[in-house]
Amino acid sequence: MQTLKALTWDHPRGYNALAAAARLPELAEGGLAIEWDKQPLEGFESHPIADLCARYDLVVLDHPHVGEAVDANCLKPLEDIFDEATINLLSAESIGPSLSSYRFAGHHWALPLDAATQVMAVRADLLDGPAPVLWDEVLMLSQETGKVALSLAGPHAALSFLSIAVAFGEPPAERDPDLLVSEQVGVEVYDLLNELAARSPHVVGDLNPIGILGHMATHYDVALVPLIYGYVNYAAPERGRPVAFHNAPRLEIGGRPGSTLGGTGIGISRRCEVTPALKRHLLWLMSAEAQIGFIPSHDGQPSRREAWHNPGVNARWGGFYSNTADTLEQAYVRPRHNGYIAFQAKASALLREAFLENTPARNVIDRLQALYADHRGTKGGER
Incomplete structure (x- = not known):
C-alpha cells in the first residue's frame, strides 16, 4: 500500500471534497492511501512552497507560487507525468485561465482543482x-x-x-x-x-x-x-x-x-512517487463526474467550465456559478x-x-x- 501525505487549506471548500475522495474504495483497491492535512488560509497564501514540498507529496497551492517553486526545483512538471493530449484536454475543459495560470518557464506545475476569482x-x-x-x-x-x-x-x-x-x-x-x-x-x-x-x-x-x-x-x-x-x-x-x-x-x-484570479491547484512534489493509481485518481478529480457531481456535493468549487454552467449545480447554489462565470473567464493572472x-x-x-x-x-x-x-x-x- 502506497501512503501519500498531502496538504490543503483549512476550509470546507479546500478540504471536504479531497478528504472524501481519499476515502473512496477505488483508492485502496489500487493500493493507494492519501492522508490530507490542513493549513490556515494565511499559510496557503504565503508559506514557502519549498518547505511544504519537503514534507508533503501533494500540495494544494496558488498559482503565484510557481515561480518560487521553479527556482526551488520542488515540484514535478505535469509534462513529466501526463501526455500532451491529456494536458491539452484539461486546458480546453478548465474555465478561464485556471490551468494556464500554472504554466511558467515552459511547463505546467499544478492541476486546476478549484476555480475562483x-x-x-x-x-x-x-x-x-x-x-x-x-x-x-x-x-x-x-x-x-x-x-x-x-x-x-x-x-x-x-x-x-x-x-x-x-x-x-x-x-x-x-x-x-x-x-x-x-x-x-x-x-x-x-x-x-x-x-x-x-x-x-x-x-x-x-x-x-x-x-x-x-x-x-x-x-x-x-x-x-x-x-x-x-x-x-x-x-x-x-x-x-x-x-x-x-x-x-x-x-x-x-x-x-x-x-x-485565485483558485487552487494540486502540485506534485519532487518527493512523490507517481504511480498509475495516483495518476488515475488525480485525473478523476478533474473529470466531469467529479467536477459536476462529487466536488460540489462536498462543498468544493469546481474548475471545469461545464460545471459552472450546469443547471443543477447552479440551482443548488443560488446561481453562484452562472452569475460570476464571465468574471472568471476574463480574470487577470498575476505575475508569477x-x-x-x-x-x-x-x-x-x-x-x-x-x-x-x-x-x-x-x-x-x-x-x-x-x-x-x-x-x-x-x-x-x-x-
Whole structure:
C-alpha cells in the first residue's frame, strides 16, 4: 500500500471534497492511501512552497507560487507525468485561465482543482435596488449607505488594486513586465480605493474573505463587497442569510470586469512517487463526474467550465456559478516570478497604511513601483 501525505487549506471548500475522495474504495483497491492535512488560509497564501514540498507529496497551492517553486526545483512538471493530449484536454475543459495560470518557464506545475476569482458579494435584502454593475455605482452606494466594505486584510489590498487597474484598462505588468501600472491609472485606482476605504465598516477591516462573508451572512452592517474571492458555501449558508454573488464591477457597460484570479491547484512534489493509481485518481478529480457531481456535493468549487454552467449545480447554489462565470473567464493572472509573493504582502501593507494616513496618490504609486522593481529581478524571467 502506497501512503501519500498531502496538504490543503483549512476550509470546507479546500478540504471536504479531497478528504472524501481519499476515502473512496477505488483508492485502496489500487493500493493507494492519501492522508490530507490542513493549513490556515494565511499559510496557503504565503508559506514557502519549498518547505511544504519537503514534507508533503501533494500540495494544494496558488498559482503565484510557481515561480518560487521553479527556482526551488520542488515540484514535478505535469509534462513529466501526463501526455500532451491529456494536458491539452484539461486546458480546453478548465474555465478561464485556471490551468494556464500554472504554466511558467515552459511547463505546467499544478492541476486546476478549484476555480475562483474576485467577484461582488451582496446582501440583496439590504439593497433598495439591483446590485451595481459599474464602479461609479459602487461609489454612490458607499456614499449613500456606508455599508460598502473592502477586503483589505492580508494580500487583498494589493489584489483589489490590481483588479481595479484591470477594469480601468491597464492589467498590471502585462504590457511591460517591469512596470506595475502607469501613474495616471495608478492614481485613479488609488483614489477610488482610498475613498471607499474611508467608509468601509471597520468591523471587517482585519478579516480575510472567509471572515467577511461569514460576517455578511449573520450581520446587517455590510450590504456589499465589490471585490472579494467568491466562496460558494455562503450562497447557501448553514446559518444566517444567503450572500448573492455577481460579476466584478466594470468601468463602463460592456467593459472588462476587473478581477484577479485565485483558485487552487494540486502540485506534485519532487518527493512523490507517481504511480498509475495516483495518476488515475488525480485525473478523476478533474473529470466531469467529479467536477459536476462529487466536488460540489462536498462543498468544493469546481474548475471545469461545464460545471459552472450546469443547471443543477447552479440551482443548488443560488446561481453562484452562472452569475460570476464571465468574471472568471476574463480574470487577470498575476505575475508569477520568484519574489512576487513578497511584493504582494508588502504592497498590501503599504496600501493599508496609505489609506489610514490619506497619503497623496502619486507618492503611493511611486512607492508601489519601487517596491515592485525591488522584487521583480530574480531568476526565471517569465511571468
